[in-house]
Amino acid sequence: MLIERRVKILNINGLHARPATRFAEMANKFNSDIFVRTEEKEEVNGKSIIDLLTLGAKRGTEILITADGEDEEIALDVLEGLVNDRFNEDNMETRKGIAVAPGVVIKEAFVLESEGYRIPRHLIKEDEIDKEISRLEEATSSAWKEIEKLEESVSKNLGSQIGSIFATHKLMLQDKQLMREFSERVQDNNLSAEYAVTLVLRVYIRKFENVDDPYLSARVGDIYDIEKRLLRNLLGEKREELKNLTEEVIVVAHDLSPSQIASLDTTRVRGFVTDIGSRNSHSAIVARALGIPAVVGLGTATVDIFGGDRVIIDGNRGVVIVRPDEKTIKEYQSIEKDFYVFEEKLSSEFKDLPAVTLDGREVSILGNIEFPRDIGPSVSQGATGIGLYRTEFLYLGSKDTPTEEDHFNAYTQSIQELGNKPIIIRTVDLGGDKFFLANNNKEINPFLGCRSIRYCLENPKIFKSQLRAILRASATGNVKILFPMISSLQELRQAKDFVKEVMEEMNQEGIDFDEKIEIGIMIEVPSAAMVADDLAKEVDFFSIGTNDLIQYTLAVDRSNDKVAHLYSPAHPAILRLLKMIIKAAEENNIKIGICGEMGGEIEYTILLLGLGLREFSVAPAMIIPEVKKIIRSVTYERAKEVAETACSYNDPAETTEYLRNIAREIIPELIY
Ligand code: PEP
Ligand code: MG
Numbered sequence: 142m143l144i145e146r147r148v149k150i151l152n153i154n155g156l157h158a159r160p161a162t163r164f165a166e167m168a169n170k171f172n173s174d175i176f177v178r179t180e181e182k183e184e185v186n187g188k189s190i191i192d193l194l195t196l197g198a199k200r201g202t203e204i205l206i207t208a209d210g211e212d213e214e215i216a217l218d219v220l221e222g223l224v225n226d227r228f229n230e231d232n233m234e235t236r237k238g239i240a241v242a243p244g245v246v247i248k249e250a251f252v253l254e255s256e257g258y259r260i261p262r263h264l265i266k267e268d269e270i271d272k273e274i275s276r277l278e279e280a281t282s283s284a285w286k287e288i289e290k291l292e293e294s295v296s297k298n299l300g301s302q303i304g305s306i307f308a309t310h311k312l313m314l315q316d317k318q319l320m321r322e323f324s325e326r327v328q329d330n331n332l333s334a335e336y337a338v339t340l341v342l343r344v345y346i347r348k349f350e351n352v353d354d355p356y357l358s359a360r361v362g363d364i365y366d367i368e369k370r371l372l373r374n375l376l377g378e379k380r381e382e383l384k385n386l387t388e389e390v391i392v393v394a395h396d397l398s399p400s401q402i403a404s405l406d407t408t409r410v411r412g413f414v415t416d417i418g419s420r421n422s423h424s425a426i427v428a429r430a431l432g433i434p435a436v437v438g439l440g441t442a443t444v445d446i447f448g449g450d451r452v453i454i455d456g457n458r459g460v461v462i463v464r465p466d467e468k469t470i471k472e473y474q475s476i477e478k479d480f481y482v483f484e485e486k487l488s489s490e491f492k493d494l495p496a497v498t499l500d501g502r503e504v505s506i507l508g509n510i511e512f513p514r515d516i517g518p519s520v521s522q523g524a525t526g527i528g529l530y531r532t533e534f535l536y537l538g539s540k541d542t543p544t545e546e547d548h549f550n551a552y553t554q555s556i557q558e559l560g561n562k563p564i565i566i567r568t569v570d571l572g573g574d575k576f577f578l579a580n581n582n583k584e585i586n587p588f589l590g591c592r593s594i595r596y597c598l599e600n601p602k603i604f605k606s607q608l609r610a611i612l613r614a615s616a617t618g619n620v621k622i623l624f625p626m627i628s629s630l631q632e633l634r635q636a637k638d639f640v641k642e643v644m645e646e647m648n649q650e651g652i653d654f655d656e657k658i659e660i661g662i663m664i665e666v667p668s669a670a671m672v673a674d675d676l677a678k679e680v681d682f683f684s685i686g687t688n689d690l691i692q693y694t695l696a697v698d699r700s701n702d703k704v705a706h707l708y709s710p711a712h713p714a715i716l717r718l719l720k721m722i723i724k725a726a727e728e729n730n731i732k733i734g735i736c737g738e739m740g741g742e743i744e745y746t747i748l749l750l751g752l753g754l755r756e757f758s759v760a761p762a763m764i765i766p767e768v769k770k771i772i773r774s775v776t777y778e779r780a781k782e783v784a785e786t787a788c789s790y791n792d793p794a795e796t797t798e799y800l801r802n803i804a805r806e807i808i809p810e811l812i813y
Pocket of ligand 2: 689
């Protein structure tokens with residue numbers, strides 16, 4: 142049966158001599174007849190270099206490859222892969238994504254598969270075939286044994302019906318035809334064992350997916366399972382996992398969760414790029430905190446970049462250069478150096494100076510942290526305390542619920558690092574894009590679901606154990622409590638009742654705590670902004686969470702790159718809400734600060750100052766000297782004028798441009 146595949150030529154020089162040779166060489170390894178044609182040109186023999194060259198296929202041309210014969214599926218898979226791999230040519234390519242973490246880095250790529258490791262897709266030499274076949278046999282037999290054990294234990298614990306699922310897996314691994322196909326790919330096409338397993342199984346997956354029978358199409362999951370098991374056995378010790386890196390790399394992934402990013406070893410992972418993502422997701426926030434350059438929303442980075450490719454990340458401009466030429470590398474080496482020299486200079490000049498305007502208005506600059514280890518860098522860059530401790534990071538990546546002691550240890554460690562500087566501990570903000578491994582309760586719309594304070598109110602045990610830990614820690618340092626995502630007065634009262642209850646219990650147990658501990662709330666939901674005047678009467682302080690306030694007000698998912706262009710801090714609706722919130726705090730004489738990312742984006746510093754804010758909690762640490770420089774360059778009077786003008790525009794793009802021009806005059810090096 143003749144089958145066909147459409148594929149676009151991606152390499153810069155098109156199907157010229159070298160790529161055509163590679164294509165024909167590969168096509169000749171299959172028994173099927175192979176033909177290639179384009180929209181304009183007639184079909185040619187895919188096994189003939191000369192014929193292929195007559196197509197004159199340039200970059201961007203779509204070619205149609207057809208194959209007819211016993212190995213047609215696999216032939217098309219391999220040839221399609223070759224074209225998509227740009228015939229393994231080294232072409233420099235510049236891609237534009239979303240800049241999420243500043244800095245410049247040049248390193249080799251480490252491309253993460255969805256399983257968290259890399260599948261080597263390489264060809265082997267003739268004299269390696271026997272070794273590769275025995276690797277295949279060993280992997281198959283180990284996989285079979287593993288499944289047998291699994292079947293036994295599952296049958297024992299959950300019954301033989303459930304256990305029998307694994308009998309199917311065992312039968313698949315005993316299937317002679319499947320094993321023959323694996324070996325043929327190694328023997329006839331010189332594919333590595335891993336490559337052969339993936340290719341052969343992907344053909345079956347495709348076949349099952351196209352079957353119009355729900356039972357059979359559900360078998361796809363079984364095949365994926367077999368594939369993973371075989372690959373794990375084949376790669377074994379050699380498996381290139383993130384946690385076993387031996388060299389400095391740039392990680393290329395489809396997406397990385399906040400907990401995956403938080404656990405990156407930054408002595409090895411020097412930057413990362415992803416296919417999807419946005420500037421204000423929690424993943425991006427953690428990336429910035431790690432201090433490694435990152436660009437997200439690149440679309441097809443995992444397809445276009447290969448493990449070992451040299452990659453440049455320019456996290457300031459959101460640019461990624463793949464396979465750069467020597468001239469570009471030199472140019473970026475010098476940009477990299479200049480950037481770090483500039484940051485160093487700014488830091489040494491401003492980190493120890495107070496944040497005070499030219500006319501004497503004092504401002505506090507605090508740090509946002511995810512882990513106690515982030516305190517050191519913040520303080521050394523001049524933070525006078527911690528304005529937001531995102532404690533949910535104690536949960537992310539952990540299989541077990543953190544205990545009261547886990548919380549308490551993290552808080553006391555933070556307090557020790559801070560001395561008598563204040564720390565605002567936010568109760569856990571789980572849900573949304575931050576999931577606790579032990580909580581499998583996935584919701585359809587998690588940002589609008591049981592997130593944050595709602596999760597805590599529904600899980601009193603978890604909430605109370607955290608509150609106890611915070612209160613115990615309050616006896617040893619300058620601690621404040623912050624509730625996230627409050628959306629009504631009733632919710633606030635419920636949360637405060639928990640604090641009261643825990644305090645009473647602790648009093649009975651004779652445990653020390655700060656009886657006058659300040660309680661504040663995040664204003665990050667439009668409903669809270671609208672009733673801020675009522676809320677202000679029942680709390681000690683507000684902290685504005687612009688990340689969520691923007692997402693919920695503008696109906697723009699903060700993690701979705703498709704709508705990232707609509708996510709605008711300068712939208713008039715946001716500016717009006719900010720004014721309302723600040724007014725409510727001022728009229729009720731309570732403190733107010735900002736801890737959303739907007740507070741650390743230097744184009745907005747003068748606007749926020751002019752709107753009346755005197756407390757900015759920002760991350761990463763390197764931003765602190767930048768914000769200080771801006772504040773120290775203007776008068777409060779001028780900032781008020783700027784805010785008034787900014788609020789008079791009705792186009793967010795115009796507002797942003799106006800503010801960027803002003804900031805650029807102060808720090809031209811950082812406004813691109
Ligand atoms: C915010 O929403 O602005 C905020 C600071 O909280 P988070 O980013 O953790 O949701
Ligand atoms: Mg928030």
